[in-house]
Structures are given as C-alpha cells and as structure tokens.
Amino acid sequence: MNSPKSDKELDEWLELLSSSTHSPQGKFSAEKSYNILQQRLQSAYRKHKILSIRYTVAVAAGFVLLIGFGWMFYFYQRPVRTLIVSTNIQTQCIQLPDGSKVTLNRHSQLSYPETFNKERIVKLNGEAYFEVSKNPKKPFRVKANGVTIRVLGTHFNVNAYAADSLVETTLLEGSVSVSNNANGKQMILKPNETAIYRKSTGILSMHINANAQNEISWREGILSFNDISMGEIARQLSHHFNVTIQIKSEQLRNYKLNARFKQNETLEEILEMLAPIVGFTYHMPQSNLIELKQEN
Numbered sequence: 001m002n003s004p005k006s007d008k009e010l011d012e013w014l015e016l017l018s019s020s021t022h023s024p025q026g027k028f029s030a031e032k033s034y035n036i037l038q039q040r041l042q043s044a045y046r047k048h049k050i051l052s053i054r055y056t057v058a059v060a061a062g063f064v065l066l067i068g069f070g071w072m073f074y075f076y077q078r079p080v081r082t083l084i085v086s087t088n089i090q091t092q093c094i095q096l097p098d099g100s101k102v103t104l105n106r107h108s109q110l111s112y113p114e115t116f117n118k119e120r121i122v123k124l125n126g127e128a129y130f131e132v133s134k135n136p137k138k139p140f141r142v143k144a145n146g147v148t149i150r151v152l153g154t155h156f157n158v159n160a161y162a163a164d165s166l167v168e169t170t171l172l173e174g175s176v177s178v179s180n181n182a183n184g185k186q187m188i189l190k191p192n193e194t195a196i197y198r199k200s201t202g203i204l205s206m207h208i209n210a211n212a213q214n215e216i217s218w219r220e221g222i223l224s225f226n227d228i229s230m231g232e233i234a235r236q237l238s239h240h241f242n243v244t245i246q247i248k249s250e251q252l253r254n255y256k257l258n259a260r261f262k263q264n265e266t267l268e269e270i271l272e273m274l275a276p277i278v279g280f281t282y283h284m285p286q287s288n289l290i291e292l293k294q295e296n
Contacts, residue, residue, distance in 0.1 A: 172192075
C-alpha cells in the first residue's frame with residue numbers, strides 16, 4: 001500500500017485499518033488501535049516536520065554565511081578608485097578616508113585610494129605635511145620618489161619634488177621610519193631630525209634639524225630660510241613659483257644666509273631684496289627660467 005499523500009487519504013487509510021482489525025475487545029480493539037495508530041503517525045509526522053525545519057534553517061544559515069564571506073572577500077579584493085589631488089599656486093588641506101589630514105604645498109600632487117582596506121598607502125610628488133591618525137593595525141605609508149615613510153600616527157613633513165635631487169623627510173612629533181626603496185636600508189627618525197635621500201647616489205642619511213618648525217612655515221604663508229645655502233633657497237623658490245632658477249657660480253650657490261618672506265610677495269620682489277645682500281644679478285632669458293650670476 002502506498003503512503004497517504006494528503007490528509008483526506010490519511011483518514012481513509014486509518015479508517016480502513018481500523019475496520020479490518022479483528023482483535024478482541026479491550027487492549028487491541030479496533031477503536032483503540034485506531035487511536036494508537038493515529039498518535040504514532042502524528043508523532044512520526046511531527047518528527048519529520050522538525051527535522052525538515054532544522055534542515056531548512058541549517059541550509060539558510062549556511063547560505064547567509066556564504067553570502068557574508070563572499071561579500072567580505074569582494075570588499076577587500078575589489079579594485080578601489082584612486083583619487084588624485086593637485087595644487088597650483090595655492091596650498092590645499094585634504095582629509096583622508098581614515099581621518100588623517102594632509103596639507104599639500106604649492107605645485108604638488110597626492111594620490112590615495114577612496115577607501116583604505118588592508119593598508120594605508122599614499123603617493124606624493126611635491127611637498128606635504130602629514131597629521132596621521134593612529135591605527136597600529138594599519139601602518140600608514142607614504143611613497144615619495146624613491147623612499148617609503150612608514151608611521152603609525154605622527155606629524156611630519158615630506159619634500160619630494162620629482163625634479164629635485166633630494167627627498168627630505170622631517171619629523172616634528174612621534175616616530176617614523178624612512179626606507180630606501182632600492183636597497184631596503186631603513187632609519188628611524190626622532191623629532192627634529194631629517195632624513196635625506198640623494199637620488200643620484202641612492203644614499204640615505206640623517207641630520208639633526210634645530211629649526212624643524214621652519215620646514216612647515218609654508219603652511220602659514222611664510223617662506224623661512226635659516227642658515228641655508230643660496231642653492232637651497234633657489235630650489236625652494238623654484239617650487240614655490242613654478243619656475244627654474246639656475247645659479248652658474250659655485251661660490252654663489254654655497255653662500256648661506258637667513259631670510260624670511262611672505263608668500264604673497266612676488267618672486268621679483270624677493271630677488272630684488274636678496275640681490276644686494278648676497279651680491280648677484282639676475283635676468284630671465286625665458287618666461288619660466290631665471291639665471292643668477294655673481295657680481296664681479
């Protein structure tokens with residue numbers, strides 16, 4: 001006999017079984033047999049239903065977990081859009097996805113992902129001051145023309161213009177490591193120390209910077225030069241005004257001085273003030289080229 005497929009067929013089947021029962025009256029009477037058989041069938045049905053529910057719940061839970069793991073895999077592996085910020089004659093403040101703040105100097109460029117997933121990496125061409133939010137699980141890295149600066153949370157300045165022969169990292173607060181991408185050499189900086197990477201030789205060195213705050217005076221609209229060479233001043237002015245300043249004389253290039261200018265002063269005004277003090281003349285053979293010559 002086939003199993004009943006509906007409630008109606010089940011009742012008919014039970015009725016047939018009870019009517020065919022010829023046991024003596026009492027314990028195995030037709031009426032009691034019918035009741036016992038019905039209870040057992042209902043119990044079996046309930047057990048089957050519970051098992052079916054448990055199986056369905058287990059499958060659903062597994063499906064939810066599979067979707068969850070799939071979403072997490074996609075979230076961490078999916079390509080992230082890269083944002084690029086470039087400045088011209090103005091500085092610009094940027095807030096990164098992790099809350100870190102970056103002040104980008106004039107004629108500089110910073111690229112960074114729209115969201116930080118496994119790590120925090122940005123790329124810099126130019127100069128920027130970083131205030132990094134602390135996150136020990138995700139070290140912050142700045143890749144800048146041959147060096148990588150690694151921090152957990154600190155304040156530092158990076159000067160890394162592509163056209164320059166040097167990349168300078170100056171620490172103002174906390175601790176950073178600066179590594180040479182070519183050979184992996186690494187050094188740890190303390191506050192008021194500067195790491196200098198020379199592109200031509202690939203050498204990474206460090207010196208104490210007693211005037212570290214002057215490295216970030218550009219954030220306040222000030223150009224501050226303290227006991228630095230005319231060659232270094234020319235380099236900074238070149239970036240500030242987006243021109244090329246050439247110095248023909250080695251003696252003039254090594255001449256050191258102290259000077260302080262506001263950013264709203266023009267390049268011509270600055271050169272007019274420096275010329276009689278240092279002893280040079282200048283002319284502009286091209287609109288974006290300035291040549292400095294030592295006076296005889």
